[in-house]
Amino acid sequence: MFQPSLTADCGQCAALCCAHHAFDSSEQFAIDKPAGVPCPNLNGRGRCNIHASLAERGFSGCVSYDCLGAGQHVVQGLFGGRSWQHEPALKETMFEAFRIMRSVHENLQLLHAARRLALSDAEAARCAELELAHMPQDGWTLARLREFERGPVSASVRAFLRSLRYKLGGTVRPA
Numbered sequence: 001m002f003q004p005s006l007t008a009d010c011g012q013c014a015a016l017c018c019a020h021h022a023f024d025s026s027e028q029f030a031i032d033k034p035a036g037v038p039c040p041n042l043n044g045r046g047r048c049n050i051h052a053s054l055a056e057r058g059f060s061g062c063v064s065y066d067c068l069g070a071g072q073h074v075v076q077g078l079f080g081g082r083s084w085q086h087e088p089a090l091k092e093t094m095f096e097a098f099r100i101m102r103s104v105h106e107n108l109q110l111l112h113a114a115r116r117l118a119l120s121d122a123e124a125a126r127c128a129e130l131e132l133a134h135m136p137q138d139g140w141t142l143a144r145l146r147e148f149e150r151g152p153v154s155a156s157v158r159a160f161l162r163s164l165r166y167k168l169g170g171t172v173r174p175a
């Protein structure tokens with residue numbers, strides 16, 4: 001069973017967050033950028049030109065953003081290390097996969113946090129069952145991600161986490 005890392009590794013990604021996400025000019029972002037448009041601070045090698053001074057340059061939102069490992073999972077796991085930057089035809093599908101994979105990883109992070117609570121046997125079994133639903137036996141494919149997005153798993157995770165609120169006085173804190 002492949003257990004994806006929930007720790008971002010930008011060196012194994014292809015700047016997916018820097019192109020896929022939109023941001024609005026604000027305290028967190030110095031400029032407006034539409035979704036799907038590469039950030040102007042990306043250089044030709046797909047790296048951030050202002051990485052060492054993001055906060056000082058008005059991009060603290062980039063510092064606080066965490067893809068939870070979804071980026072490298074998509075690039076390496078689904079696309080074999082290929083990049084939209086070298087193959088623009090991949091852009092839409094890579095961004096779509098990234099968007100859904102981010103939800104998969106976020107759910108996994110929340111379930112990992114829930115696992116550390118004092119769960120009953122039934123709750124622990126349900127938590128494990130839901131975790132498994134985020135780790136397909138043969139790995140993720142774009143078709144499986146689309147099916148995941150259409151399906152009931154995320155709603156089931158939310159319902160399960162809601163059922164644990166009494167253990168934390170209202171919230172389940174991420175790891």
Ligand code: SF4
Nearest residue numbers: 018039041042048062
């Ligand atoms: S400023 Fe740098 S880290 Fe932020 S989106 Fe642009 S390229 Fe990415």
